[in-house]
Protein backbone atom coordinates (compact mmCIF):
# COMPACT_ATOMS: atom_id res chain seq x y z
CA UNK A 1 0.00 0.00 0.00
CA UNK A 2 1.41 3.42 -0.86
CA UNK A 3 1.61 6.24 1.67
CA UNK A 4 -1.09 8.13 -0.21
CA UNK A 5 -3.46 5.13 0.11
CA UNK A 6 -3.07 5.33 3.85
CA UNK A 7 -4.79 8.69 4.06
CA UNK A 8 -8.16 8.15 5.68
CA UNK A 9 -10.57 10.85 6.64
CA UNK A 10 -11.17 11.61 10.28
CA UNK A 11 -8.26 9.48 11.46
CA UNK A 12 -5.08 11.20 12.41
CA UNK A 13 -2.06 9.53 10.94
CA UNK A 14 1.28 9.38 12.67
CA UNK A 15 4.62 8.14 11.54
CA UNK A 16 6.28 6.13 14.27
CA UNK A 17 10.04 5.88 13.86
CA UNK A 18 12.46 3.72 15.86
CA UNK A 19 15.69 5.54 15.25
CA UNK A 20 19.36 4.94 15.71
CA UNK A 21 20.08 2.49 12.86
CA UNK A 22 22.22 3.54 9.88
CA UNK A 23 20.15 3.53 6.67
CA UNK A 24 21.82 1.63 3.85
CA UNK A 25 20.90 0.85 0.30
CA UNK A 26 19.92 2.09 -3.11
CA UNK A 27 16.77 3.85 -4.26
CA UNK A 28 15.47 5.64 -7.33
CA UNK A 29 14.39 9.27 -7.31
CA UNK A 30 10.80 10.17 -8.21
CA UNK A 31 9.96 12.70 -10.90
CA UNK A 32 10.14 16.28 -9.64
CA UNK A 33 6.88 17.54 -8.15
CA UNK A 34 7.83 21.14 -8.81
CA UNK A 35 8.56 20.41 -12.47
CA UNK A 36 5.44 18.29 -13.02
CA UNK A 37 3.04 20.97 -11.67
CA UNK A 38 3.88 23.76 -14.16
CA UNK A 39 4.15 21.25 -17.02
CA UNK A 40 0.63 20.05 -16.20
CA UNK A 41 -0.62 23.68 -16.17
CA UNK A 42 0.98 24.28 -19.58
CA UNK A 43 -1.50 21.81 -21.13
CA UNK A 44 -4.08 24.61 -20.85
CA UNK A 45 -2.27 26.38 -23.69
CA UNK A 46 -3.46 23.70 -26.16
CA UNK A 47 -6.66 24.59 -28.01
CA UNK A 48 -7.86 21.05 -28.48
CA UNK A 49 -4.92 18.70 -28.09
CA UNK A 50 -3.03 16.26 -25.91
CA UNK A 51 -0.04 16.59 -23.63
CA UNK A 52 1.58 13.36 -22.43
CA UNK A 53 3.94 13.52 -19.46
CA UNK A 54 6.22 10.72 -18.27
CA UNK A 55 7.66 10.22 -14.77
CA UNK A 56 4.92 12.14 -12.96
CA UNK A 57 5.14 11.45 -9.21
CA UNK A 58 1.96 10.13 -7.57
CA UNK A 59 1.52 12.77 -4.87
CA UNK A 60 -1.19 14.76 -3.16
CA UNK A 61 -0.14 18.03 -4.86
CA UNK A 62 -0.26 16.35 -8.27
CA UNK A 63 -3.80 15.14 -7.50
CA UNK A 64 -4.81 18.67 -6.47
CA UNK A 65 -3.55 19.99 -9.83
CA UNK A 66 -5.38 17.14 -11.61
CA UNK A 67 -8.61 18.16 -9.84
CA UNK A 68 -8.06 21.80 -10.77
CA UNK A 69 -7.45 21.02 -14.45
CA UNK A 70 -10.42 18.66 -14.45
CA UNK A 71 -12.55 21.50 -13.06
CA UNK A 72 -11.38 23.70 -15.96
CA UNK A 73 -12.48 21.05 -18.48
CA UNK A 74 -9.30 19.06 -19.11
CA UNK A 75 -9.54 15.25 -19.15
CA UNK A 76 -6.63 14.03 -17.05
CA UNK A 77 -5.54 10.44 -16.61
CA UNK A 78 -2.55 8.95 -14.84
CA UNK A 79 -1.29 5.38 -14.90
CA UNK A 80 2.14 4.12 -13.86
CA UNK A 81 3.49 7.69 -13.67
CA UNK A 82 2.41 8.50 -17.23
CA UNK A 83 -0.14 11.30 -17.42
CA UNK A 84 -2.25 12.27 -20.41
CA UNK A 85 -4.06 15.59 -20.52
CA UNK A 86 -6.72 15.96 -23.21
CA UNK A 87 -7.68 19.57 -23.61
CA UNK A 88 -10.93 20.49 -25.39
CA UNK A 89 -11.47 23.55 -27.65
CA UNK A 90 -13.45 25.25 -24.89
CA UNK A 91 -12.26 25.43 -21.30
CA UNK A 92 -13.40 27.28 -18.21
CA UNK A 93 -11.35 30.17 -16.79
CA UNK A 94 -12.66 30.26 -13.25
CA UNK A 95 -10.74 28.40 -10.55
CA UNK A 96 -12.46 27.32 -7.31
CA UNK A 97 -11.21 28.68 -3.99
CA UNK A 98 -11.42 25.23 -2.39
CA UNK A 99 -8.63 23.90 -4.66
CA UNK A 100 -6.55 27.06 -4.92
CA UNK A 101 -6.40 27.35 -1.13
CA UNK A 102 -5.18 23.78 -0.88
CA UNK A 103 -2.06 24.44 -2.91
CA UNK A 104 -0.24 27.63 -3.72
CA UNK A 105 1.06 26.21 -7.01
CA UNK A 106 -2.55 26.45 -8.29
CA UNK A 107 -1.56 30.00 -9.24
CA UNK A 108 0.41 28.43 -12.12
CA UNK A 109 -2.81 28.27 -14.16
CA UNK A 110 -3.17 32.07 -14.14
CA UNK A 111 -0.79 32.78 -17.05
CA UNK A 112 -2.08 29.99 -19.30
CA UNK A 113 -5.74 30.95 -18.65
CA UNK A 114 -5.26 34.63 -19.40
CA UNK A 115 -3.34 33.79 -22.59
CA UNK A 116 -5.77 31.12 -23.72
CA UNK A 117 -9.18 32.50 -22.63
CA UNK A 118 -8.48 36.24 -22.35
CA UNK A 119 -9.66 36.05 -18.76
CA UNK A 120 -9.12 34.25 -15.50
CA UNK A 121 -10.43 34.21 -11.98
CA UNK A 122 -7.99 33.10 -9.30
CA UNK A 123 -8.85 33.30 -5.60
CA UNK A 124 -5.87 34.58 -3.63
CA UNK A 125 -3.77 31.52 -2.80
CA UNK A 126 -3.32 32.86 0.75
CA UNK A 127 -0.34 32.51 3.04
CA UNK A 128 1.18 29.34 4.31
CA UNK A 129 3.36 28.22 7.15
CA UNK A 130 6.54 29.50 5.51
CA UNK A 131 5.48 33.08 4.88
CA UNK A 132 2.94 35.32 3.18
CA UNK A 133 3.98 34.31 -0.37
CA UNK A 134 2.26 36.96 -2.51
CA UNK A 135 1.81 36.65 -6.30
CA UNK A 136 2.44 40.30 -7.11
CA UNK A 137 5.29 39.50 -9.56
CA UNK A 138 2.99 37.22 -11.55
CA UNK A 139 0.28 39.86 -11.68
CA UNK A 140 2.65 42.73 -12.51
CA UNK A 141 4.23 40.77 -15.36
CA UNK A 142 0.89 39.79 -16.85
CA UNK A 143 -0.27 43.41 -16.51
CA UNK A 144 2.78 44.49 -18.52
CA UNK A 145 1.65 42.08 -21.23
CA UNK A 146 -1.75 43.80 -21.33
CA UNK A 147 -3.92 42.16 -18.66
CA UNK A 148 -5.98 44.29 -16.31
CA UNK A 149 -6.60 42.92 -12.84
CA UNK A 150 -9.28 43.64 -10.29
CA UNK A 151 -9.56 42.18 -6.83
CA UNK A 152 -13.17 41.11 -6.28
CA UNK A 153 -14.19 39.32 -3.08
CA UNK A 154 -10.71 37.98 -2.45
CA UNK A 155 -10.13 36.80 -6.01
CA UNK A 156 -8.04 38.21 -8.84
CA UNK A 157 -10.11 38.80 -11.95
CA UNK A 158 -7.83 39.20 -14.97
CA UNK A 159 -8.96 40.30 -18.42
CA UNK A 160 -7.22 41.08 -21.67
CA UNK A 161 -8.33 41.78 -25.21
CA UNK A 162 -5.10 40.15 -26.37
CA UNK A 163 -1.70 39.78 -24.74
CA UNK A 164 1.23 41.60 -26.30
CA UNK A 165 4.94 40.86 -26.11
CA UNK A 166 6.82 42.71 -23.38
CA UNK A 167 10.16 43.09 -21.67
CA UNK A 168 9.65 42.17 -18.01
CA UNK A 169 12.13 42.57 -15.19
CA UNK A 170 11.38 40.46 -12.12
CA UNK A 171 12.27 42.11 -8.81
CA UNK A 172 13.26 38.66 -7.54
CA UNK A 173 13.91 35.51 -9.62
CA UNK A 174 10.61 33.97 -8.57
CA UNK A 175 10.16 30.43 -9.86
CA UNK A 176 6.37 30.60 -10.15
CA UNK A 177 6.30 34.07 -11.74
CA UNK A 178 8.93 33.04 -14.31
CA UNK A 179 6.89 29.94 -15.18
CA UNK A 180 3.56 31.77 -15.37
CA UNK A 181 5.01 34.46 -17.64
CA UNK A 182 6.77 31.92 -19.88
CA UNK A 183 3.47 30.11 -20.36
CA UNK A 184 1.50 33.29 -21.02
CA UNK A 185 4.10 34.44 -23.58
CA UNK A 186 3.82 31.10 -25.38
CA UNK A 187 0.57 32.11 -27.07
CA UNK A 188 1.86 35.60 -27.95
CA UNK A 189 3.37 36.23 -31.35
CA UNK A 190 6.47 38.41 -31.02
CA UNK A 191 9.27 38.28 -28.49
CA UNK A 192 8.75 38.49 -24.74
CA UNK A 193 11.89 38.88 -22.66
CA UNK A 194 12.09 37.95 -18.98
CA UNK A 195 14.96 39.55 -17.10
CA UNK A 196 16.16 38.32 -13.70
CA UNK A 197 14.29 35.12 -14.42
CA UNK A 198 14.55 32.05 -12.20
CA UNK A 199 17.24 29.57 -13.29
CA UNK A 200 15.90 26.47 -11.55
CA UNK A 201 16.06 23.12 -13.41
CA UNK A 202 12.24 22.97 -13.15
CA UNK A 203 12.03 26.17 -15.23
CA UNK A 204 14.29 24.54 -17.84
CA UNK A 205 12.01 21.47 -17.87
CA UNK A 206 9.02 23.72 -18.55
CA UNK A 207 10.93 25.47 -21.36
CA UNK A 208 11.62 22.06 -22.94
CA UNK A 209 7.90 21.30 -22.77
CA UNK A 210 6.90 24.60 -24.35
CA UNK A 211 9.51 24.07 -27.07
CA UNK A 212 8.04 20.62 -27.78
CA UNK A 213 4.66 22.36 -28.18
CA UNK A 214 6.13 24.65 -30.84
CA UNK A 215 7.24 27.70 -28.85
CA UNK A 216 10.59 29.31 -29.73
CA UNK A 217 12.41 29.81 -26.49
CA UNK A 218 16.00 30.54 -25.56
CA UNK A 219 18.02 31.35 -22.47
CA UNK A 220 16.28 29.01 -20.02
CA UNK A 221 18.62 28.23 -17.16
CA UNK A 222 20.05 31.77 -17.38
CA UNK A 223 18.69 35.03 -16.00
CA UNK A 224 17.34 36.16 -19.39
CA UNK A 225 14.68 34.07 -21.15
CA UNK A 226 13.36 35.00 -24.59
CA UNK A 227 10.05 33.56 -25.72
CA UNK A 228 8.48 33.77 -29.18
CA UNK A 229 5.04 32.28 -28.97
CA UNK A 230 2.56 31.08 -31.59
CA UNK A 231 -1.23 31.36 -31.90
CA UNK A 232 -1.67 27.60 -31.95
CA UNK A 233 0.48 25.05 -30.15
CA UNK A 234 0.79 21.36 -30.92
CA UNK A 235 0.54 18.08 -28.99
CA UNK A 236 3.66 17.12 -27.10
CA UNK A 237 5.17 14.19 -25.22
CA UNK A 238 7.63 15.12 -22.47
CA UNK A 239 9.32 13.73 -19.39
CA UNK A 240 9.69 15.19 -15.89
CA UNK A 241 13.22 15.63 -14.51
CA UNK A 242 14.28 13.78 -11.34
CA UNK A 243 13.26 15.35 -8.03
CA UNK A 244 16.43 16.95 -6.66
CA UNK A 245 14.82 17.76 -3.30
CA UNK A 246 13.46 14.27 -2.73
CA UNK A 247 16.79 12.74 -3.77
CA UNK A 248 18.71 15.09 -1.47
CA UNK A 249 16.41 14.25 1.44
CA UNK A 250 17.29 10.54 1.14
CA UNK A 251 21.00 11.31 0.83
CA UNK A 252 20.69 13.31 4.04
CA UNK A 253 18.93 10.32 5.63
CA UNK A 254 22.15 8.42 4.95
CA UNK A 255 24.26 11.25 6.34
CA UNK A 256 22.30 11.79 9.56
CA UNK A 257 22.17 8.06 10.38
CA UNK A 258 25.78 7.43 9.33
CA UNK A 259 24.84 4.98 6.54
CA UNK A 260 25.78 4.57 2.89
CA UNK A 261 22.87 5.59 0.67
CA UNK A 262 22.79 5.73 -3.13
CA UNK A 263 20.11 7.62 -5.03
CA UNK A 264 19.80 6.58 -8.66
CA UNK A 265 18.59 8.34 -11.78
CA UNK A 266 19.17 11.90 -10.72
CA UNK A 267 21.03 14.79 -12.34
CA UNK A 268 24.06 15.25 -10.05
CA UNK A 269 24.58 18.79 -11.35
CA UNK A 270 21.17 19.72 -9.88
CA UNK A 271 22.36 18.89 -6.36
CA UNK A 272 25.80 20.44 -6.56
CA UNK A 273 25.10 22.92 -3.76
CA UNK A 274 24.29 20.05 -1.39
CA UNK A 275 27.23 17.86 -2.51
CA UNK A 276 29.71 20.66 -1.97
CA UNK A 277 28.37 21.36 1.54
CA UNK A 278 28.52 17.66 2.42
CA UNK A 279 32.14 17.48 1.26
CA UNK A 280 32.92 20.59 3.29
CA UNK A 281 31.43 18.75 6.29
CA UNK A 282 33.83 15.87 5.71
CA UNK A 283 31.38 13.43 4.11
CA UNK A 284 32.49 11.51 1.01
CA UNK A 285 30.20 11.93 -1.98
CA UNK A 286 30.62 9.73 -5.03
CA UNK A 287 29.05 10.54 -8.38
CA UNK A 288 28.84 7.78 -10.99
CA UNK A 289 26.80 8.72 -14.03
CA UNK A 290 23.28 9.48 -12.74
CA UNK A 291 23.89 7.91 -9.33
CA UNK A 292 25.03 9.72 -6.20
CA UNK A 293 26.27 7.93 -3.05
CA UNK A 294 27.11 9.37 0.35
CA UNK A 295 29.63 7.63 2.60
CA UNK A 296 29.65 9.22 6.04
CA UNK A 297 32.44 8.04 8.31
CA UNK A 298 32.28 9.09 11.93
CA UNK A 299 31.12 12.49 13.02
CA UNK A 300 31.00 15.22 10.38
CA UNK A 301 31.71 18.92 10.85
CA UNK A 302 29.17 21.74 11.02
CA UNK A 303 28.91 23.96 7.92
CA UNK A 304 27.40 27.37 7.33
CA UNK A 305 25.16 28.23 4.42
CA UNK A 306 22.63 30.66 3.04
CA UNK A 307 19.58 29.65 0.99
CA UNK A 308 19.44 31.30 -2.41
CA UNK A 309 17.71 30.92 -5.77
CA UNK A 310 19.27 28.19 -7.97
CA UNK A 311 22.16 27.43 -8.33
CA UNK A 312 22.44 28.50 -4.69
CA UNK A 313 21.51 26.24 -1.79
CA UNK A 314 17.77 25.42 -2.08
CA UNK A 315 15.40 26.73 0.56
CA UNK A 316 13.44 23.48 0.12
CA UNK A 317 16.39 21.64 1.65
CA UNK A 318 17.07 24.03 4.52
CA UNK A 319 15.11 22.13 7.20
CA UNK A 320 16.67 18.79 6.16
CA UNK A 321 20.28 20.02 6.19
CA UNK A 322 19.62 21.72 9.51
CA UNK A 323 18.48 18.35 10.84
CA UNK A 324 21.79 16.83 9.77
CA UNK A 325 23.77 19.73 11.25
CA UNK A 326 22.10 19.18 14.64
CA UNK A 327 24.39 16.14 15.00
CA UNK A 328 27.53 17.72 13.51
CA UNK A 329 30.66 18.59 15.41
CA UNK A 330 30.84 22.33 16.04
CA UNK A 331 28.56 25.14 14.98
CA UNK A 332 26.60 25.73 11.77
CA UNK A 333 25.11 29.06 10.80
CA UNK A 334 22.12 28.72 8.47
CA UNK A 335 20.65 31.84 6.91
CA UNK A 336 17.26 31.68 5.18
CA UNK A 337 17.08 34.36 2.50
CA UNK A 338 14.25 33.14 0.24
CA UNK A 339 11.29 32.93 2.62
CA UNK A 340 10.44 35.18 5.53
CA UNK A 341 9.56 32.60 8.17
CA UNK A 342 10.83 29.18 7.37
CA UNK A 343 12.02 28.10 10.79
CA UNK A 344 8.88 26.58 12.29
CA UNK A 345 10.66 23.23 12.51
CA UNK A 346 13.17 24.64 15.02
CA UNK A 347 10.84 24.41 18.03
CA UNK A 348 10.13 20.77 17.15
CA UNK A 349 13.86 20.06 16.70
CA UNK A 350 14.43 21.37 20.22
CA UNK A 351 12.00 18.82 21.63
CA UNK A 352 14.40 16.21 20.32
CA UNK A 353 17.41 17.69 22.06
CA UNK A 354 18.74 19.91 19.25
CA UNK A 355 20.48 23.14 20.19
CA UNK A 356 19.37 25.88 17.82
CA UNK A 357 19.40 29.58 18.50
CA UNK A 358 17.23 31.70 16.19
CA UNK A 359 18.22 35.27 15.41
CA UNK A 360 15.82 36.68 12.84
CA UNK A 361 16.31 34.71 9.65
CA UNK A 362 19.49 33.06 10.90
CA UNK A 363 19.72 29.82 12.85
CA UNK A 364 22.83 29.04 14.85
CA UNK A 365 23.04 25.30 15.33
CA UNK A 366 25.37 23.87 17.95
CA UNK A 367 25.93 20.21 17.23
CA UNK A 368 24.95 17.71 19.93
CA UNK A 369 26.17 14.12 20.22
CA UNK A 370 22.70 12.57 20.33
CA UNK A 371 19.05 13.30 19.66
CA UNK A 372 16.15 11.87 21.64
CA UNK A 373 12.76 10.70 20.41
CA UNK A 374 9.66 12.86 20.93
CA UNK A 375 6.19 13.54 19.54
CA UNK A 376 6.60 16.31 16.94
CA UNK A 377 4.39 18.10 14.41
CA UNK A 378 5.16 18.77 10.74
CA UNK A 379 4.34 22.41 9.96
CA UNK A 380 4.93 22.05 6.22
CA UNK A 381 6.23 19.60 3.66
CA UNK A 382 9.99 20.03 4.06
CA UNK A 383 9.80 20.60 7.82
CA UNK A 384 8.00 17.26 7.97
CA UNK A 385 10.75 15.56 5.97
CA UNK A 386 13.36 17.05 8.30
CA UNK A 387 11.54 15.70 11.35
CA UNK A 388 11.57 12.24 9.79
CA UNK A 389 15.35 12.55 9.37
CA UNK A 390 15.68 13.61 13.01
CA UNK A 391 13.57 10.62 14.08
CA UNK A 392 15.71 8.20 12.06
CA UNK A 393 18.79 9.42 13.90
CA UNK A 394 17.29 9.82 17.38
CA UNK A 395 17.48 7.34 20.20
CA UNK A 396 14.23 5.47 20.94
CA UNK A 397 10.87 6.37 19.41
CA UNK A 398 9.80 9.49 17.52
CA UNK A 399 6.22 10.14 16.45
CA UNK A 400 5.70 12.60 13.60
CA UNK A 401 2.16 14.03 13.38
CA UNK A 402 0.40 16.00 10.61
CA UNK A 403 1.63 13.70 7.89
CA UNK A 404 -0.62 15.21 5.23
CA UNK A 405 2.18 17.70 4.59
CA UNK A 406 4.64 14.91 3.86
CA UNK A 407 2.26 13.10 1.47
CA UNK A 408 2.24 16.29 -0.63
CA UNK A 409 5.80 15.73 -1.78
CA UNK A 410 7.25 12.27 -1.07
CA UNK A 411 5.79 9.33 -2.95
CA UNK A 412 6.11 6.06 -1.05
CA UNK A 413 8.33 7.56 1.64
CA UNK A 414 7.46 4.82 4.12
CA UNK A 415 8.31 2.06 1.64
CA UNK A 416 11.49 3.79 0.53
CA UNK A 417 12.75 4.27 4.09
CA UNK A 418 11.90 0.66 4.95
CA UNK A 419 13.84 -0.51 1.91
CA UNK A 420 16.84 1.32 3.36
CA UNK A 421 16.35 -0.46 6.68
CA UNK A 422 14.46 2.33 8.45
CA UNK A 423 12.07 1.21 11.18
CA UNK A 424 9.00 3.27 10.30
CA UNK A 425 5.30 2.56 10.47
CA UNK A 426 2.17 4.62 9.95
CA UNK A 427 -0.47 4.37 12.66
CA UNK A 428 -3.95 5.78 12.57
CA UNK A 429 -5.90 7.02 15.55
CA UNK A 430 -8.58 9.56 16.42
Ligand code: UD1
Nearest residue numbers: 034105133134135136137138172174175176177316338339
Ligand atom coordinates in the same frame (compact mmCIF):
# COMPACT_ATOMS: atom_id res chain seq x y z
C1 UD1 B 1 8.71 27.46 -5.80
C2 UD1 B 1 8.62 26.04 -5.30
C3 UD1 B 1 8.90 26.01 -3.81
C4 UD1 B 1 10.23 26.66 -3.49
C5 UD1 B 1 10.31 28.06 -4.09
C6 UD1 B 1 11.67 28.70 -3.94
C7 UD1 B 1 6.99 25.13 -6.84
C8 UD1 B 1 5.63 24.58 -7.03
N1 UD1 B 1 7.30 25.54 -5.60
O1 UD1 B 1 7.69 28.19 -5.14
O2 UD1 B 1 8.90 24.64 -3.39
O3 UD1 B 1 10.37 26.77 -2.09
O4 UD1 B 1 10.02 27.99 -5.51
O5 UD1 B 1 12.64 27.91 -4.48
O6 UD1 B 1 7.78 25.17 -7.75
N2 UD1 B 1 7.53 36.31 -4.08
C9 UD1 B 1 6.94 37.54 -4.02
N3 UD1 B 1 6.03 37.86 -4.98
C10 UD1 B 1 5.69 36.99 -5.98
C11 UD1 B 1 6.31 35.74 -6.03
C12 UD1 B 1 7.24 35.42 -5.05
O7 UD1 B 1 7.23 38.36 -3.14
O8 UD1 B 1 4.86 37.35 -6.83
C13 UD1 B 1 8.52 35.94 -3.04
C14 UD1 B 1 8.02 34.77 -2.17
O9 UD1 B 1 7.21 35.22 -1.12
C15 UD1 B 1 9.33 34.17 -1.69
C16 UD1 B 1 10.26 34.39 -2.89
O10 UD1 B 1 9.68 35.43 -3.67
O11 UD1 B 1 9.82 34.89 -0.59
C17 UD1 B 1 10.47 33.15 -3.75
O12 UD1 B 1 9.24 32.67 -4.20
P1 UD1 B 1 9.06 31.88 -5.57
O13 UD1 B 1 10.38 31.63 -6.21
O14 UD1 B 1 8.00 32.55 -6.37
O15 UD1 B 1 8.49 30.49 -5.04
P2 UD1 B 1 7.29 29.65 -5.63
O16 UD1 B 1 7.31 29.69 -7.11
O17 UD1 B 1 6.04 29.99 -4.93
